[in-house]
Every structure is written in C-alpha cells, then in structure tokens.
Amino acid sequence: MLLHFVTDEPTKLPAIRAIFEPQHRVIPWLLGGRDPEVTAHGVLMVDVDLRRSARVDQTRLILKQLGRIPEKLFVVHNLVRSLVAQAYALGATAVIARAKEAVPRIAQIEKAEAAAQADIADPTTEMDAGAAAFASMFANVRGGKPVNLADAERATSLIIKRVERDGLAAWLDEVRRYHEGTFQHCLLVTGVAVGFGINVGFTGADVARLGMAATLHDIGKARIPLSILDKPGRLEPLEEEIMKRHPVIGYDLLTDLPDVGAELLDGVRHHHEYLDGSGYPDGLRASQISDPVRLLTISDIFSALIESRPYRSPMSRQAAYDILCGMEGKLEGPLLRAFRQVALAA
Ligand SMILES: [Fe+2]
Ligand SMILES: [Fe+2]
Known part of the structure; x- marks a missing residue:
C-alpha cells in the first residue's frame, strides 16, 4: 500500500521508512519541497508541527491535492488537545501519538479493502x-x-x-x-x-x-x-x-x-x-x-x-x-x- 507521508522534518523520513518499508511504499511530501506525483489511493500520514501557522497553511495546500485519499492519519505527539483539534480541523480521520501506531491501522485498512474487492x-x-x-x-x-x-x-x-x-x-x-x-x-x-x-x-x-x-x-x-x-x-x-x-x-x-x-x-x-x-x-x-x-x-x-x-x-x-x-x-x-x-x- 502507498503511504503518503507529509512532514516538515526530512530527518523523520528514515525512521518512517524503517517502520513501513518494504511492506508499504513511502512517498515523502516535504513542506516547501517539490511535490511528488499525486495519486489518489493509499493512506495519508501527516507529522507536522501544527503549532506553527505557516506550516499549517503549507499542510493545508498539500492536503488539498491529496483530498481524495479517504484515510488521513495525523501524528500528534503526546496528543496535545489543541493540536488534536487542529488536526481534525485539517481533515484528519484519526489521530495517533506515534507513527508506529499506524502499523495495525494500515493492516486493518488493507484487510478491509481486500474484503471489499472479494465482494465483487x-x-x-x-x-x-x-x-x-x-x-x-x-x-x-x-x-x-x-x-x-x-x-x-x-x-x-x-x-x-x-x-x-x-x-x-x-x-x-x-x-x-x-x-x-x-x-x-x-x-x-x-x-x-x-x-x-x-x-x-x-x-x-x-x-x-x-x-x-x-x-x-x-x-x-x-x-x-x-x-x-x-x-x-x-x-x-x-x-x-x-x-x-x-x-x-x-x-x-x-x-x-x-x-x-x-x-x-x-x-x-x-x-x-x-x-x-x-x-x-x-x-x-x-x-x-x-x-x-x-x-x-x-x-x-x-x-x-x-x-x-x-x-x-x-x-x-x-x-x-x-x-x-x-x-x-x-x-x-x-x-x-x-x-x-x-x-x-x-
Ligand atoms: Fe446517507
Ligand atoms: Fe443511505
């Protein structure tokens, strides 16, 4: 499955790749960087410092391009309440405290998609x-x-x-x-x-x-x-x-x-x-x-x-x-x- 990873910190990328690859393919979206090719499937994960309004604005622009992806996971460290609310305002469908928590969620999404395909x-x-x-x-x-x-x-x-x-x-x-x-x-x-x-x-x-x-x-x-x-x-x-x-x-x-x-x-x-x-x-x-x-x-x-x-x-x-x-x-x-x-x- 494709994992679109939106972040403001390129240094986070190796850790994300270590968790999810090779089972999934990580597509990095770096705030302020060049956008990769847009696809409309997979899962979206956002790990951005939402306390900074400029980054929130940049994130919003990227999310506009990826709006067709149904599953939007946001990482909010320590689940700070105001930032969790910000994440949902940006369109999050779930908020997690650590990127690792996405692993079982993505497995569940994959399973459900396979079942939906089998329904045909x-x-x-x-x-x-x-x-x-x-x-x-x-x-x-x-x-x-x-x-x-x-x-x-x-x-x-x-x-x-x-x-x-x-x-x-x-x-x-x-x-x-x-x-x-x-x-x-x-x-x-x-x-x-x-x-x-x-x-x-x-x-x-x-x-x-x-x-x-x-x-x-x-x-x-x-x-x-x-x-x-x-x-x-x-x-x-x-x-x-x-x-x-x-x-x-x-x-x-x-x-x-x-x-x-x-x-x-x-x-x-x-x-x-x-x-x-x-x-x-x-x-x-x-x-x-x-x-x-x-x-x-x-x-x-x-x-x-x-x-x-x-x-x-x-x-x-x-x-x-x-x-x-x-x-x-x-x-x-x-x-x-x-x-x-x-x-x-x-
Ligand atoms: Fe309805
Ligand atoms: Fe209905």
Whole structure:
C-alpha cells in the first residue's frame, strides 16, 4: 500500500521508512519541497508541527491535492488537545501519538479493502449483475477513481426491471438474503425508492431519475474511512461528524461529471435534510426540499432500519414504518401515508 507521508522534518523520513518499508511504499511530501506525483489511493500520514501557522497553511495546500485519499492519519505527539483539534480541523480521520501506531491501522485498512474487492462476485444472475455493478462502482471510487455513471445506470435499470416485474417485497427478500454490508443498503434504498416512485405515479423517466439518485445517494461513503464505515457499534461524536460529510463528498464527486442532472445532485446532497430544518448538511427547510428528495429520505431511513447490521438484527417492515410515522414534522405526512402501501406490501 502507498503511504503518503507529509512532514516538515526530512530527518523523520528514515525512521518512517524503517517502520513501513518494504511492506508499504513511502512517498515523502516535504513542506516547501517539490511535490511528488499525486495519486489518489493509499493512506495519508501527516507529522507536522501544527503549532506553527505557516506550516499549517503549507499542510493545508498539500492536503488539498491529496483530498481524495479517504484515510488521513495525523501524528500528534503526546496528543496535545489543541493540536488534536487542529488536526481534525485539517481533515484528519484519526489521530495517533506515534507513527508506529499506524502499523495495525494500515493492516486493518488493507484487510478491509481486500474484503471489499472479494465482494465483487462473478455475476451469474441478473441480481448479481446489479450487485456487481454497485460493488465495482464503490471499489473504484474508494480507490480514487471517478464515479462511473454507466455502472450506476446499469445497476439502477436492473433494479427497476426487477421491482416492476416481481414487486418490491421479492426484491427486498432477495437482497437481504444474498448481500450484506456496504452495498446492501444502496440496493435496498434503490428498490424501495423505485417502488415508492411507481406507487405515487411517477413517470418512467422520473422513476429512472429517482432510482439513479438512490443508487448514488451514499456514494460519498466510498471516501469515508473503513474504520468508521464498518465500525460494529455506535460511532463516537467525532466519527459521526466525519460520517456526516458523506453527502457533500458525494456531491463533490459528481458535480463536475458530464451529464449529471440537477435532481441527482440534489438527492445526493440533501437526502439527510428534514422538513423542520434539523437535517444536514445545509439545514434546509420544507420549502427548499424537493419532492424526489422527500421520497428518497423516507426510502433511505426505512431501508436502514430493515437491513441487517453486525450489531443488531433487522427490524420488521411494520416496526420500521411505525418509526417513520413517529417522525412526522421531519418527514412529509401525506407522503408517509402513501408510503404505507409500499412499506408493507406483501
Ligand atoms: Fe446517507
Ligand atoms: Fe443511505
């Protein structure tokens, strides 16, 4: 694995090489020096004196170039509290007291990446083809590549076909039986959103647009560190804050691609907004939240409740629907009532 090592002290480099090479390849980024070639994969480690504002500024410039790397470890000696806060403000995803502590973390990241790659099954059925398109899209984005809209479109149209042909319940059962983890959620949300769109009378083109927004709604999570994304339990407040960056990350990943529609960007950025203004990232209020996004948000929460997680068993569809109904004020009442038929369809 590549280890991008950002430092203000060239004398630290031999020690870093001694710890990590030859297992990993260390790419030094010296503040004020010539920048090496930018790659978007690997792990980033920053060991810079953050008490000095000029160095913080230089670090920020380098981080801008390496922003696509999901895992950003900062070394803060003695874990001085103000400097730890500074590290997180610069975009750290974890702070360690000594460079050596990165060894087990990098091993863990490598293991998780290998497992994600192994998830890309040989597509033998239509269902597997949809899941495989999802899996390869996520793996590519995690590896620093741009979003492949053709993958997303392929997955979406397969799901639309299946939901139209066999109904939503069959799709939900199949996804929950065969796929776990990162992709299960997106496969479920897309099926639910498509079923919901069809149910409220969306045209074919609108269902396809909603399906694409659902497919890609959490694509920003491909750039969230796996230690947070796959954590089997509750997130700490800081981890939660990092996780909450995913709508904006997703929006940024898509916004410069050719042929990206406004509805898609809207769905990706705003699927965690609530009508009462308590959502994120923009704290939108009812009048600013479009209808497709309202559908997507309901589909997203419902899917998250009914999927299996390592730390809890899946909720029944009735129980999940009851929870949604308790969120009136945040979600649209008439839409929730329309969703009943979708949620509880046999
Ligand atoms: Fe999300
Ligand atoms: Fe989601």
